[in-house]
Amino acid sequence: MTCWISPYYTSRQDSRTGAPGVRCTDVTVAKFLGSPWWQKTVARAVEARTERRQTARQDYLVSLAEWCARVPELERRTAVVRIPQPGGEVFVSAESTSPAAxxxxxxxxxxxxxxxxAITDPDWAGHWWxxxxxxxxxxxxxxxVLGSTVVPEQRVLLTVAHESPQTRRRSGGTGARPSKRVTNAWSEPGSSDLGxxxxxxxxxxxxxxxxxxxRILRSRYPRDS
Incomplete structure (x- = not known):
């Protein structure tokens, strides 16, 4: 008998520790400084930081550009920087003590x-992150979550955002039964009780x-170097 295993978020979890993480890409300093695409990405990050709305990735990109500018010209074709990037070829764990970091x-x-x-018991709390x-x-x-005995079905896990009348109309209209929408609640992986x-x-x-x-990636590029 065959069984379908959901691949959802398998690329975002550390197979060594179970911790979350993100995909990254390795780019030479020469490409990072010379590529129009990366230049535009850094420019948007600079703008976001100026307006104090930057993400951690954008703040890192600005710092990385400053670090790369100090790399000697002769080393730029071989020196490599690692950047969080959807679809990247390298997984980096958020757990600093993991080998996957x-x-x-x-x-x-x-x-x-x-x-x-495929071999994880859905009645083990660690299955549910x-x-x-x-x-x-x-x-x-x-x-x-049908069949699992560890998921507290009646416990509120997420704060519900109040919908505007316009949103309610888009999801079903007045007098119509709105379609059920499902969104994921997330927690730190572990074996503790879900509740x-x-x-x-x-x-x-x-x-x-x-x-x-x-924070882990920043340690690769000392600010005083």
Missing amino acids: KGLHADLNAAANIGLR WVPCDASTGRPDADS NRTWMSRADYWLMVEDRVV
Whole structure:
């Protein structure tokens, strides 16, 4: 008998420790400084930092550009910088003590996670580092967690944002039953009881993970070098 294993977020989890992480790409200093695409990306990051709305990645890009500008010309074709980038070839764990904090082949890391997911018991709390929730209530979506005994179906995991009348009309209109929307609640992976964890929205969680990864990456490029 064959069984389909969901690949969702397997490229965002450390197969060594279970910690979250992000994909990154390695770029030579010469390409980072000379590529029009990277120049535009850094320019947008500078603008965001000037307006005090930068993400951790954008703040890192600005600092990285300053560091790269100090690299001797003869070393720029061989010196490499690592940058968080969707679809990147390197996975970096947000757990600083993990071997994966130094980088793993992203696709091999994802493949290992698929294998681990196939043998993980859904009644083990460590299986759940994200929980699909009904967006209208913030509670676990019963259909998505059906059969698991460790998910507290009646506990509110996410704060529900109040919808505007315009949003309600788009989702079903007055007099119509709105379609159910599911959104994920996220927590730090671990074996602790799901009801005792701190849960976050997707946006807040992945910004937090990005910030942790950026702190690890910054240690590769001393500011006084």
